[in-house]
Amino acid sequence: MTAKLIDGKALAAKIRADMKVKVAQLEAEHGYRPGLAVVLVGENPASQVYVRNKIKACEEAGIRSIEKRLPESTSEEDLLNLVRSLNEDPSVDGILVQLPLPKHISDLKVIDTISPDKDVDGFHVNSAGRLLVGRPGFRPCTPAGIAEMLDSIGFDCSGKRAVVVGRSNIVGKPMALMLLERNATVTIAHSRTKDLPAVCREADLLVVAVGRAKLVTADYVKEGAVVIDVGMDRDENGKLCGDVNTESVLEKASYVTPVPGGVGPMTIAMLLTNTVSAALGKFGKSLN
Numbered sequence: 001m002t003a004k005l006i007d008g009k010a011l012a013a014k015i016r017a018d019m020k021v022k023v024a025q026l027e028a029e030h031g032y033r034p035g036l037a038v039v040l041v042g043e044n045p046a047s048q049v050y051v052r053n054k055i056k057a058c059e060e061a062g063i064r065s066i067e068k069r070l071p072e073s074t075s076e077e078d079l080l081n082l083v084r085s086l087n088e089d090p091s092v093d094g095i096l097v098q099l100p101l102p103k104h105i106s107d108l109k110v111i112d113t114i115s116p117d118k119d120v121d122g123f124h125v126n127s128a129g130r131l132l133v134g135r136p137g138f139r140p141c142t143p144a145g146i147a148e149m150l151d152s153i154g155f156d157c158s159g160k161r162a163v164v165v166g167r168s169n170i171v172g173k174p175m176a177l178m179l180l181e182r183n184a185t186v187t188i189a190h191s192r193t194k195d196l197p198a199v200c201r202e203a204d205l206l207v208v209a210v211g212r213a214k215l216v217t218a219d220y221v222k223e224g225a226v227v228i229d230v231g232m233d234r235d236e237n238g239k240l241c242g243d244v245n246t247e248s249v250l251e252k253a254s255y256v257t258p259v260p261g262g263v264g265p266m267t268i269a270m271l272l273t274n275t276v277s278a279a280l281g282k283f284g285k286s287l288n
């Protein structure tokens, strides 16, 4: 079997175009445009690129972005105060604090200070709890984007074996819960998992989010499996690559997501979706 690539860039462009229409409708009906506060602390080069891309995506969709750039030396208390002021600002529908934060600032404290109503990243403990018990709420953007990718290829999770490699709070755990919500039989594998290749070979759907360049080769993949690569790594030549050795798995999988151009662009598209959803909620409306 030769796998097809799932084009995350094209799917993200479609979702962003849909959000542009929703924003225009909201503006026509209520004279209001959604606003996203984007907070970046420090000079992390990758974070600067992601934040720039998020702001550009907002602009293209007609979403107002409220940009807050703070120096690396910003104290935790100053950042928490900024978040509190954004919570109180009625023109701000969503608050995004770009991660990672400098080491002297607690991610958890900052995330938990964001109002759950504005938690468009879906990282707040309230959003996590809602996902756990199957109640509506903001879903983290990367797993939500992957769910959209699965829908785009008509992959029905029900009864399928899914293996999620990685147990982070922002990808692995929420991804596992979202697949469970879709009636997959889910295994979370991690650094202590014994015989990882054998566990992965059980999977009809393999989602890899471990941050180890090209870890997953054909030996990890069942014939016909769908392989989703969440990695954003550098290979031995410094070239961007994922956690999956795409060339190696192409012959075995039915679908593979590329890096770049796969899951990454979907993360940004789902951020816009969550922001529009937050703004619609103000007017008693929802996306569907």
Ligand SMILES: Nc1nc2c(c(=O)[nH]1)N[C@@H](CN(C=O)c1ccc(C(=O)N[C@@H](CCC(=O)O)C(=O)O)cc1)CN2
Residues within 6 Å of the ligand: 049, 050, 096, 097, 098, 099, 100, 121, 141, 142, 232, 240, 259, 260, 261, 262, 263, 264, 265, 266, 267, 268
């Ligand atoms: N507050 C948040 N922080 C972080 C998140 C997040 O969802 N919210 N996720 C990641 C980084 N991230 C978004 O912030 C992100 C990473 C990568 C991409 C992307 O489009 N990647 C491109 C390649 C980009 C490149 O050339 O370097 C791709 O895969 O095609 C988008 C968003 C951690 N922090």
